[in-house]
Amino acid sequence: MRYQRPRGTNDILPDETPLWNRVEETFRSLCKRYGYHEIRTPIFEDTDLFTRSMGEHTDVVSKEMYTFTDRGGRSVTLKPEGTAPVVRAYVENNLAAQGGVSKLYYITPIFRYERPQAGRYRQAHQLGVEAIGSQHPALDAEVIALAMHFYREIGISRLSLVLNSVGCPVCRPVYRERLREFARPFVHELCEACQVRYEMNPLRMLDCKREKCRALLHDAPDIIDSLCEECRAHFDALRSYLDALDIRYVVDKHLVRGFDYYTKTAFEIVSDALGAQNALGGGGRYDGLVEEIGGPPTPGIGFALGIERAIIVLKELGLAEARRETVDVFVAALGEEAVQPALQLLQQLRQSGISAETDYQRRSLKGQMKLADRLGCRITLMLGEDELAQGVVTLRDMVTKEQRTVERETAVATVREMLSG
Ligand SMILES: [Zn+2]
Ligand SMILES: [Zn+2]
The missing domain is CATH 3.40.50.800 (Anticodon-binding domain)
Structure with missing residues (x-):
């Protein structure tokens, strides 16, 4: 064959688009019910937006971005995630002026130069929400409830919600030091990536997928014990709201999420149908991101859910009957x-x-x-x-x-x- 689709990408054929549409339409209608409004941002942005927001030392920024120089000599990047562009649009278009909490949702392709494997693609698709303008933990509860509701609505109910708090600029540096101290005796036994993380971003050592690193870090100090009073109160309130909503969760101190911008709440939604390494989706709070991108200090929280991963699970569960629409x-x-x-x-x-x-x-x-x-x-x-x-x-x-x-x-x-x- 002369031409093939680029490695790590998919053709979504007419037999499968009805399933994609069902997933996307369910998400749209739920977002409407929860009071979220759609936002669409460009496929590419200034590279700097992503390096700044996600952090230079994250895997995505250092190894996985589709970055190129355009004909005008600017460095641009195909969006590797949905949050930074939405926050950029929030700041640039002064959505804060509308008052209240901006509740936004999006459906977007994302681009990452990943080693292709099950559930990981170089062009993947995400559903996400961003709720910007309140630091109240009730908003965290709503965002999590929406994500769980979405999966139940498309037919995936056997899920685990994994929860953690990654602290804030007050308490995280203290924890970072505790973690470094803990890892110091065996830092040279960690994988190469973790040795860099040890210096640059020690929290990321906690979600290293390598057996050896996992074992060495198994008894790492619990971040929950290092939270400042505000972060602890926030986390406790969120937990009580989730309990009140009958949303079950497990707290996992190793859950840190990939990007630097997360503060306080971090969560992931995991299905055993996907295997241990792949979360269906996740999210968290990013109270410093709006300011980092040039807006006034404004808290926010959101999530991103992988469409391909949801579809893999639907197929696994036999819920992916994808029939073409009939003709009258x-x-x-x-x-x-x-x-x-x-x-x-x-x-x-x-x-x-x-x-x-x-x-x-x-x-x-x-x-x-x-x-x-x-x-x-x-x-x-x-x-x-x-x-x-x-x-x-x-x-x-x-x-x-x-x-x-x-x-x-x-x-x-x-x-x-x-x-x-
Ligand atoms: Zn804190
Ligand atoms: Zn490692």
Whole structure:
């Protein structure tokens, strides 16, 4: 084959798009119910936006970004995640001026130069929300409730919610030092990446996937014990709200999330159908991000959920029945003479809200009937020599196989009656 899709990307074919649409439409309708409004940001941004917000020493920024210099000599990056662009748009368009909490949602492709493996793609797709303008833990609870509700609504109910607090600029540096102290005796036994993390971003050692690192860091001090009073109160309140909403969770001190901008709440949603390494999605609070990007100090919280991963789990659970949409009516034209009136009939049907299809490959009547069956048509309208001469069409009920003749002028009305009956 001469051309192939780029490594790590997918073609989402017509057999699968109905499933994608179901997932996306469920998300849209839930967001509406929770009071979130859609935002769409560009596919690429200034590279600096991502390095600044996610942190230079995160894997995504240091190894995985699709960064290039455009013809004007600017460094731009295909968005590797959805939060920084939304926050950039929030600041640039002064959404704060609308007052209250800005509750935004998005559906977007993201781009990361990953080693392709199950559930990881170089172009992946995410559903996400960002709620900007309140530091109240009730908002954290709402955001988490929305994510869990979404999975339940698409049919994935056996999930674990993993929760942690990553502290704030007051208490995190203290914890960072405690963690360094703990790791100092065995830092040279850690993987190369963790040795860099030890210097630059020690919290990230905690979510290293390597067995050796996991074992060495198993008894690392618990960040919860280092939280300042404010962070602890926030975490306790969130936990009590989740309890009140009957949302079960486990606290995992090793959950730190990938990016530097997280503060306080961090969470992930894990399905055993995906294997241990892959969360379906996650999120957290980012109280310093708006300011970091150039806005006034404004707290926020959000999540991003992987669409591909949700679809893998739906398939695993046998809930991914992806059937193509059916067509209501087939118009069978027999002979060249019938083509023009058939086209007119098609147009009338479609304009009155009925889906309709015809044959463009000069099939025989038998062949056209087969096609009508394959498309799931309930009715076929036949136009042949006799029908043309008499100004009528033959109408065939594809279920009962009954046929009758109707005036061409009344055909659309008859079809509509049959379909609604
Ligand atoms: Zn704190
Ligand atoms: Zn490691």
